[in-house]
Amino acid sequence: MALINCPNCQKRISDKAKTCSHCHTSMAGESESKATIRHIEKSNKLMNHSFIFMTLFVFGAVLWFWGGEVAxxxxxxxxxxxxxxxxxxxxxxxxxxxxxxxxSV
Ligand SMILES: [Zn+2]
Incomplete structure (x- = not known):
């Protein structure tokens, strides 16, 4: 296990560490951008889920009071x-x- 300097805080950390143990800066440039893409993809998926649930909610409400009468x-x-x-x-x-x-923050 070798020690390298953190590019952000200059403290010594393991070269196998994914993030700096002192300032939590990510060490892996490429995998970080992949993680960002995954993060955005998951955000989009969650947005889709919330849209589906909202549609279901509105559909239920409309069906409930359809024609001015309670179902x-x-x-x-x-x-x-x-x-x-x-x-x-x-x-x-x-x-x-x-x-x-x-x-992400
Ligand atoms: Zn650091």
């Missing part, structure tokens, strides 16, 4: 299921987006 029977079950899944899924996805964004 009954199987329609009520379907609409409330869409409404609940869409709402919870949307909230979870929003939290995941916030956590995901925080990770």
């Amino acid at each position: 009954q029977g199987y329609k009520l079950i379907i609409s409330s299921a869409c409404f609940a899944i869409g709402f919870i899924g949307y909230l979870i996805t929003r939290v995941r987006i916030v956590l995901h964004k925080r990770k």
Whole structure:
């Protein structure tokens, strides 16, 4: 195991370290850009998820009050299921987006 100087803080770190243990600067230039691409791809995926859940939520709400009457029977079950899944899924996805964004900073 060799020791190298961190390009950012000049402190001695292992050449096998992916990030500096002192200032947390990433050591791998190429894999870092790959990680950035992966990060963006995951952000896009999460955005798509939140869009799907939001559509489900709106669909459930529309079905619930379609024609000015509150849905009954199987329609009520379907609409409330869409409404609940869409709402919870949307909230979870929003939290995941916030956590995901925080990770990059
Ligand atoms: Zn450093």
